[in-house]
Amino acid sequence: MTTTPPAVRPKRPHFSSGPCAKPPGWSPDKIDTHILGRSHRSGLGKERLKHCIDLMREMLVLPDTHRIGIVPGSDTGAFEIAMWTMLGAKPATCLAWESFGEGWVTDAVKQLRLDPTVIRADYGELPDLAQVDWSNDVLFTWNGTTSGVRVPDGEWIAADREGLSFADATSAVFAYDLPWDKIDVATFSWQKVLGGEGGHGVLILGPRAVERLESYMPDRPLPKIFRLTKGGKLIDGIFTGETINTPSMLAVEDAIWSLQWFQEQGGLKAMIARTEANAAALDRIVEQRNWLGHLAQHPEIRSKTSVCLTVDGADAEFIKRFTKLLEAEGAAYDIASYRDAPPGLRIWCGATVDTADIEALGPWLDWAWSVLGEQMQ
Numbered sequence: 451m452t453t454t455p456p457a458v459r460p461k462r463p464h465f466s467s468g469p470c471a472k473p474p475g476w477s478p479d480k481i482d483t484h485i486l487g488r489s490h491r492s493g494l495g496k497e498r499l500k501h502c503i504d505l506m507r508e509m510l511v512l513p514d515t516h517r518i519g520i521v522p523g524s525d526t527g528a529f530e531i532a533m534w535t536m537l538g539a540k541p542a543t544c545l546a547w548e549s550f551g552e553g554w555v556t557d558a559v560k561q562l563r564l565d566p567t568v569i570r571a572d573y574g575e576l577p578d579l580a581q582v583d584w585s586n587d588v589l590f591t592w593n594g595t596t597s598g599v600r601v602p603d604g605e606w607i608a609a610d611r612e613g614l615s616f617a618d619a620t621s622a623v624f625a626y627d628l629p630w631d632k633i634d635v636a637t638f639s640w641q642k643v644l645g646g647e648g649g650h651g652v653l654i655l656g657p658r659a660v661e662r663l664e665s666y667m668p669d670r671p672l673p674k675i676f677r678l679t680k681g682g683k684l685i686d687g688i689f690t691g692e693t694i695n696t697p698s699m700l701a702v703e704d705a706i707w708s709l710q711w712f713q714e715q716g717g718l719k720a721m722i723a724r725t726e727a728n729a730a731a732l733d734r735i736v737e738q739r740n741w742l743g744h745l746a747q748h749p750e751i752r753s754k755t756s757v758c759l760t761v762d763g764a765d766a767e768f769i770k771r772f773t774k775l776l777e778a779e780g781a782a783y784d785i786a787s788y789r790d791a792p793p794g795l796r797i798w799c800g801a802t803v804d805t806a807d808i809e810a811l812g813p814w815l816d817w818a819w820s821v822l823g824e825q826m827q
């Protein structure tokens with residue numbers, strides 16, 4: 451191996467797992483700014499919010515059974531709105547196999563004081579999904595962004611469940627074909643696969659979730675930004691563009707731009723194909739190097755978006771130096787594993803990344819490996 455830098459750099463070295471790369475061709479001057487400086491409750495404001503909602507529905511291939519709305523607080527806000535408004539009616543089970551799932555356990559135990567059944571697995575593994583009791587409400591992360599482990603499909607979710615399924619799907623939407631009939635609540639943020647901005651969350655509710663909201667009022671105070679019902683009825687406006695409070699219309703327009711790019715590429719199928727091509731390109735890089743490995747050993751549960759890699763013998767300090775070298779060269783940004791995860795690399799393979807850039811990254815990983823190897827001799 452050589453310490454001479456490779457000749458070709460990834461054109462866009464944006465491999466962060468959130469906020470993720472903007473779509474190819476994106477630039478701020480392409481964003482429609484007509485609505486800026488105007489009310490989100492004006493005719494135009496409502497129209498743009500509704501347009502964003504309609505595009506999300508189309509790009510997700512979301513059935514009419516499910517409502518979709520824009521809420522405050524990014525994915526965290528959307529998931530916590532769902533937890534605070536709906537949990538407590540039934541026993542709860544929380545599944546956790548990385549830090550975000552663990553965060554929902556903390557909320558359920560320490561804040562909501564629900565005494566849930568908690569089923570855990572280590573980083574790189576998935577818990578035994580057959581253990582899940584579907585008389586409970588079940589909370590899980592479809593794609594664990596910090597361990598690179600995802601659920602393989604929706605087969606393990608009971609069709610005749612009594613409880614509700616709550617999927618934190620922020621790094622899964624637009625990357626996998628989600629079985630909406632198995633999902634009662636899903637949440638995501640624009641900053642992931644869409645390459646949009648943080649700040650707003652998206653809340654998706656199936657009919658059984660709406661039924662829960664309209665029949666159950668938890669015995670806890672709910673701040674205004676968490677309230678989805680009025681007089682025991684769902685506030686339908688939230689799902690047609692009448693947001694609870696003031697959104698960033700710049701973030702909304704930015705999301706619209708990304709969604710239109712998705713549409714031009716061929717929609718969900720095309721986005722899944724781009725993600726899979728990226729993950730396959732990264733997989734080839736891993737296969738060809740004995741010092742790189744996958745944190746998720748089993749391919750059927752390995753994420754195709756937030757791919758987490760092990761680096762032979764690396765500790766947190768090594769990863770810091772490795773990723774700093776690549777950042778300084780403009781070859782790869784933000785590819786260190788998450789702070790709570792085992793030291794390693796995490797490379798985003800979602801649809802807004804170009805496969806050629808993943809391919810160009812391989813020689814740069816070799817370069818950083820040999821530079822650090824020399825320095826340590």
Ligand SMILES: Cc1ncc(COP(=O)(O)O)c(C=O)c1O
Pocket residue numbers: 467468523524525526527550591593594595596618620621639641648649
């Ligand atoms: C699985 C998962 N859940 C929740 C979050 C929090 O998302 P946000 O910062 O958009 O609230 C993230 C962010 O990386 C995530 O990956």
